[in-house]
Amino acid sequence: xxxxxxxxxxxxxxxxxxxxxxxxxxxxxxxxxxxxxxxxxxxxxxxxxxxxxxxxxxxxxxxxxxxxxxxxxxxxxxxxxxxxxxxxxxxxxxxxxxxxxxxxxxxxxxxxxxxxxxxxxxxxxxxxxxxxxxxxxxxxxxxxxxxxxxxxxxxxxxxxxxxxxxxxxxxxxxxxxxxxxxxxxxxxxxxxxxxxxxxxxxxxxxxxxxxxxxxxxxxxxxxxxxxxxxxxxxxxxxxxxxxxxxxxxxxxxxxxxxxxxxxxxxxxxxxxxxxxxxxxxxxxxxxxxxxxxxxxxxxxxxxxxxxxxxxxxxxxxxxxxxxxxxxxxxxxxxxxxxxxxxxxxxxxxxxxxxxxxxxxxxxxxxxxxxxxxxxxxxxxxxxxxxxxxxxxxxxxxxxxxxxxx
Amino acid sequence: xxxxxxxxxxxxxxxxxxxxxxxxxxxxxxxxxxxxxxxxxxxxxxxxxxxxxxxxxxxxxxxxxxxxxxxxxxxxxxxxxxxxxxxxxxxxxxxxxxxxxxxxxxxxxxxxxxxxxxxxxxxxxxxxxxxxxxxxxxxxxxxxxxxxxxxxxxxxxxxxxxxxxxxxxxxxxxxxxxxxxxxxxxxxxxxxxxxxxxxxxxxxxxxxxxxxxxxxxxxxxxxxxxxxxxxxxxxxxxxxxxxxxxxxxxxxxxxxxxxxx
Ligand SMILES: Nc1ncnc2c1ncn2[C@@H]1O[C@H](COP(=O)(O)OP(=O)(O)O)[C@@H](O)[C@H]1O
Ligand SMILES: [Mg+2]
Numbered sequence: 001x002x003x004x005x006x007x008x009x010x011x012x013x014x015x016x017x018x019x020x021x022x023x024x025x026x027x028x029x030x031x032x033x034x035x036x037x038x039x040x041x042x043x044x045x046x047x048x049x050x051x052x053x054x055x056x057x058x059x060x061x062x063x064x065x066x067x068x069x070x071x072x073x074x075x076x077x078x079x080x081x082x083x084x085x086x087x088x089x090x091x092x093x094x095x096x097x098x099x100x101x102x103x104x105x106x107x108x109x110x111x112x113x114x115x116x117x118x119x120x121x122x123x124x125x126x127x128x129x130x131x132x133x134x135x136x137x138x139x140x141x142x143x144x145x146x147x148x149x150x151x152x153x154x155x156x157x158x159x160x161x162x163x164x165x166x167x168x169x170x171x172x173x174x175x176x177x178x179x180x181x182x183x184x185x186x187x188x189x190x191x192x193x194x195x196x197x198x199x200x201x202x203x204x205x206x207x208x209x210x211x212x213x214x215x216x217x218x219x220x221x222x223x224x225x226x227x228x229x230x231x232x233x234x235x236x237x238x239x240x241x242x243x244x245x246x247x248x249x250x251x252x253x254x255x256x257x258x259x260x261x262x263x264x265x266x267x268x269x270x271x272x273x274x275x276x277x278x279x280x281x282x283x284x285x286x287x288x289x290x291x292x293x294x295x296x297x298x299x300x301x302x303x304x305x306x307x308x309x310x311x312x313x314x315x316x317x318x319x320x321x322x323x324x325x326x327x328x329x330x331x332x333x334x335x336x337x338x339x340x341x342x343x344x345x346x347x348x349x350x351x352x353x354x355x356x357x358x359x360x361x362x363x364x365x366x367x368x369x370x371x372x373x374x375x376x377x378x379x380x381x382x383x384x385x386x387x388x389x390x391x392x393x394x395x396x397x398x399x400x401x402x403x404x405x
Numbered sequence: 406x407x408x409x410x411x412x413x414x415x416x417x418x419x420x421x422x423x424x425x426x427x428x429x430x431x432x433x434x435x436x437x438x439x440x441x442x443x444x445x446x447x448x449x450x451x452x453x454x455x456x457x458x459x460x461x462x463x464x465x466x467x468x469x470x471x472x473x474x475x476x477x478x479x480x481x482x483x484x485x486x487x488x489x490x491x492x493x494x495x496x497x498x499x500x501x502x503x504x505x506x507x508x509x510x511x512x513x514x515x516x517x518x519x520x521x522x523x524x525x526x527x528x529x530x531x532x533x534x535x536x537x538x539x540x541x542x543x544x545x546x547x548x549x550x551x552x553x554x555x556x557x558x559x560x561x562x563x564x565x566x567x568x569x570x571x572x573x574x575x576x577x578x579x580x581x582x583x584x585x586x587x588x589x590x591x592x593x594x595x596x597x598x599x600x601x602x603x604x605x606x607x608x609x610x611x612x613x614x615x616x617x618x619x620x621x622x623x624x625x626x627x628x629x630x631x632x633x634x635x636x637x638x639x640x641x642x643x644x645x646x647x648x649x650x651x652x653x654x655x656x657x658x659x660x661x662x663x664x665x666x
Contacts, residue, residue, distance in 0.1 A: 005529055016517060315513050318474055319527040319574065320502020322495045398501075399475040402513065 003332075010333040013305070021337060024301045027294025028341025028381065029348060032374045034287035036349025037356065039370035042280025044363035049276050053269045059099070059232050060132060061239055062268070063091075063225040063246070064261045082259045083222040085209070087249060088126070094245055097230055097238035102126035103209045104224040107216035109179040111205065113165040120161050122178060122205045124212030125226075130189075132228045140172045140187030143208055151210035156187040159202035176205075181215045183207065235264050288377070294341065295381035302334050302389035313393050314401030327394035334386020335379065342378025346371055421581065421613055422448040422471065427480035429466050429636075440466040441477070442636035450581065453608040454615045455624035455644075458633030464617045467633070468586045471615065472507045473497045485581075502530050506575025508585035512567045514559040514574075520546060521555040524573045531578060545573035549603050565596035572603055576612075583607060585616040589623055595657045601626040602650035626650050 014021040065083045088103035105124035110117055123129075127145045130136065143154045155176065162171050171185045192201040213220050229238035239262050246260055306313070313326055350371075353364040429441040440463045448454055456464050469475035470482060473489060482489045484504065492500070501507070506527075514523045524542040533541065546552050549569035559567050568588055575583050585604070589597035597620075605626060608614045616627065624630050625648045632640040 002529070002535070012517065311513075312515060315515060316526065316530075317498065318472070318501060318507050318513070320498050320530040320578075322498040322530070324495075325530055397475075399469050402474070402509075 006329055006332045007336070009329065010336045013309075013333055014336060020301060024297050024337055025341035025344065027297035028291065028338050028378060029294075029345040031288065031291030031294040032342050032345025032378060033349035033352055034290050035284055035374050035377065036346055036366065036370055037352045037364070038283035038287040039280060039373075040349070040353035040364035040366050041356065041362065042276065042283050043365035043367055043370070044357070045279060046273050046276040047365055048363050049272045050269055053265060053272060059229040059235055060265055061227040061229060061235060061242065062263045063227060063242060064263065065221065065223070066259065066261060082250060083225055084220075085222065087246060088222065088225045090245060090249060091225065091227060091242055095238060095241040097234040097241050098227050099230045100128040100132050100228045102129040102132055102226040103222050104129075104226055105209045105213045105217060105221075106223050107179075107212055109216070111161065111165065112177045113171070113174060116165045116167070118161055118164045120158075120203050120205055122155075122207055122212055122216060124209030124217075125206050126209060129206065129226065132226050135192065136190045137187040138190040139170065140185070142187055142206075148208040148210050151208060151214050153181065153183045153207075153211055153215065154186045155183040155205050155207040156189055157185055158189050158204040158206075159191040160200055161203060161205055162188045178205065178207075179216055183211075239264060291377060291381060295338070295385040298334055298337055298382065299385035299389060301337075302330060302386055303392070305333070306330060306389050306393040309393075310396065310401045310404040313396050314398055314404065317396070317398035318402060323394040326396075327390045330390035330393050331383065331386050334390065335382035338378045338382030338386075339375075342375055345378070346374055349374070420447060421450045421452075421485060422446075423481075423483040424471075425481045425483075427467070427470065427482065428478045429463070429470065429475075430478045439636050441470075443480070444633075444636070444638055445480075446631065446638060446641065448613065448615065450613055451608070451611055452613050452615075453604070453626075453628040453647075454613075455627035455630045456615065456617045456633060457619060457621065457624050457630060458639070460619065462633040463636040464633050465586055466636075468584055468615070468617055471582075472505055472584045473500050474507070498530070502527055503578055504580050504582060506572075506578070506580040506583040508568070508571050508575050508583065508588045510587040510590040512559070512564075512571045512591075514567060514570055516559050519556050519558055520551060520562065520570045520573075523559070523570055524577050526574060527578045541577055542573075545577040546570070548576060548606075549573045563596075564592050565599060568592060568596075568600055569603060572600070572607075576607065580612070582613045582615065585614070587617050587619070589618065589620070594622070595654070595659070597623060598626075598650050598653050598657060602654060605650050626653075 063083065085103050088101050091098055092101040103124075103126050107122045107124070108120070109122065110119055127143065127148055130142055137156060138159070140156070142156055143152065146152075147154055155178070157165070157171055157176075165171065165176060166174065171188060174185050175182050176185055177183070189202065189204075189206070194200055209222070227238065227242060229235045243258065243262055247258065250259055252259060316326065316329075350366055353366055356362060357364045424447070425445050427441050427444040428439075431438040431440055442463075444463075444467060456467065458464050466475070470477050473484075473492075476490065484500065489497070489500070515526070518526075521539075521542050524545050525538050528538045528541060543552065543555060546555055549572050551566060551569050551573065554562060554566060554570075559570070562570065568591075572583070572585075572588070575585075583604070588604075589600055592600065601623060604614050604616065608628075614627075616623075618624055625644065625646070628644055628647055630640070630642055630644050631638055
């Protein structure tokens with residue numbers, strides 16, 4: 001039997017039970033549109049991560065203590081405390097491809113201002129930190145090189161911290177107690193928003209790294225050194241210079257591994273997008289469960305259809321239809337159902353993603369890949385779940401099918 | 406048992422069907438139902454056979470085996486010298502498609518398709534091109550006198566017309582045999598004779614007709630009459646006084662049931 005005829009009779013059979021065909025397709029429609037929307041959300045997340053990583057500041061290189069774990073995205077353990085403030089100074093002085101350097105350390109704890117209190121992280125930085133990260137102070141000033149040398153107890157509040165500790169007044173020149181140590185607030189940072197992982201980047205306090213390591217932390221070594229290269233082309237050169245310098249300073253023999261790790265933005269981007277890739281796969285997998293359920297719906301309806309049309313099958317066989325003719329007929333019907341459902345689902349998924357973008361302000365990106373994938377999925381589901389009922393029809397005994405009431 | 410095919414040429418190219426010791430036993434749970442208990446007979450090209458017998462005597466079972474719709478439990482069936490028992494499912498389908506036209510008591514038309522499309526159905530499973538299909542189907546409808554009803558659905562046709570559509574469908578592939586299992590069972594007497602007229606016309610054109618009926622009136626239109634009883638051939642004789650359906654129709658009162666729905 002010709003394909004066009006088979007298609008025609010499939011459309012006819014489906015039109016005969018409009019409501020039922022529609023409900024069956026609905027399963028596929030929902031499944032496909034969910035997959036499309038989830039992929040769009042995942043891709044959107046990936047895109048915004050990439051955006052935010054590049055907004056981290058251009059040309060940034062991060063030097064971390066400890067050895068890099070091969071293949072891992074995990075930053076090396078902080079136990080290997082090999083980076084010192086002198087290392088940072090040496091990098092600044094001796095690496096020509098390096099523009100700015102900011103030594104970093106970290107602490108956390110309770111912050112009290114008057115009757116308000118807030119728990120947050122305290123980042124110890126150098127004076128060039130904001131410039132490296134392309135960040136700005138909104139009110140007041142940033143601390144100076146002098147503050148860092150003398151380990152002054154000054155700090156700059158992130159927007160979130162400022163809003164929570166000083167809901168009504170200006171925090172400038174006020175005193176906050178960080179883990180009971182009094183710090184004078186000299187400035188408030190401009191709002192930066194959430195980072196790729198959804199963390200609030202404004203929930204932070206910046207303070208000279210010297211002050212943080214002396215007053216708030218128990219060790220003097222650095223947690224990281226933030227470095228900016230003179231240009232983005234110079235990033236690899238700067239990385240090499242820093243690595244060579246540190247190996248020399250740490251007296252690492254040529255056959256020994258580094259006791260530090262250098263990462264650039266591309267590495268960070270890879271790590272972060274790997275996470276969003278996992279997110280995307282997760283979302284899409286959950287969505288494809290509904291596609292699976294839709295497929296089972298098709299199988300169910302096709303089984304009902306085969307039973308209802310046993311006599312028709314008998315008639316067709318009595319005039320010479322072979323098993324494979326009957327098989328294709330029912331398989332094509334299942335395929336038409338799933339493909340129609342898939343097409344509507346794609347349209348709905350694309351529109352839905354647009355609406356999500358618009359309403360929730362979450363970026364969504366529809367790729368050709370996700371459309372091809374959904375379409376392929378629909379075909380696969382149609383064939384997979386249509387096969388059993390179609391086979392059942394094809395293997396009917398002609399005379400028994402004819403006698404069926 | 407009466408010897409099969411007595412007085413008829415049993416050899417040569419004229420021999421179309423040869424049945425030997427055909428047995429069909431159905432298993433209903435634990436009970437064996439012997440539908441056919443050893444049937445042997447031969448039918449030649451161009452015959453018009455009426456098979457008669459009481460209900461349950463095995464006529465339909467026999468027809469289904471002849472039509473390659475069912476397989477016998479024992480015995481052989483040769484069609485055109487081919488042992489049908491050795492054929493695969495697909496080969497049987499091909500025979501049903503090319504060599505045999507089947508007409509059922511209940512018409513067995515596809516209800517949601519037009520008369521023309523019903524007639525086209527066997528052609529869909531052959532190698533006929535789209536264009537040829539249309540005119541072959543139209544031709545077959547013409548043969549049974551229903552050219553003007555081509556685009557009617559079965560529900561818009563009378564019983565006699567539906568049966569004629571079914572006959573057209575059986576004819577459309579120019580089969581060598583038309584099998585009809587009580588084709589007039591659901592029709593009134595005038596319509597029955599009209600259907601017989603169609604069969605006689607086909608037979609005049611060389612098509613072998615095998616027809617089951619339990620009405621002796623209808624059997625009168627055949628050239629040979631075989632009587633079944635309890636799954637065996639009870640009698641097999643030539644019909645010396647074959648009636649001509651076209652003449653019989655003229656003598657019958659006109660009943661207003663066709664052509665004006
Ligand atoms: N599918 C079947 N299963 C069991 N018994 C059957 C089946 N078909 C027919 N029979 C039995 O076989 C016998 C012959 O039936 P059938 O060939 O239909 O007779 P007829 O057509 O002469 O009335 C009957 O006793 C009937 O009950
Ligand atoms: Mg019967």
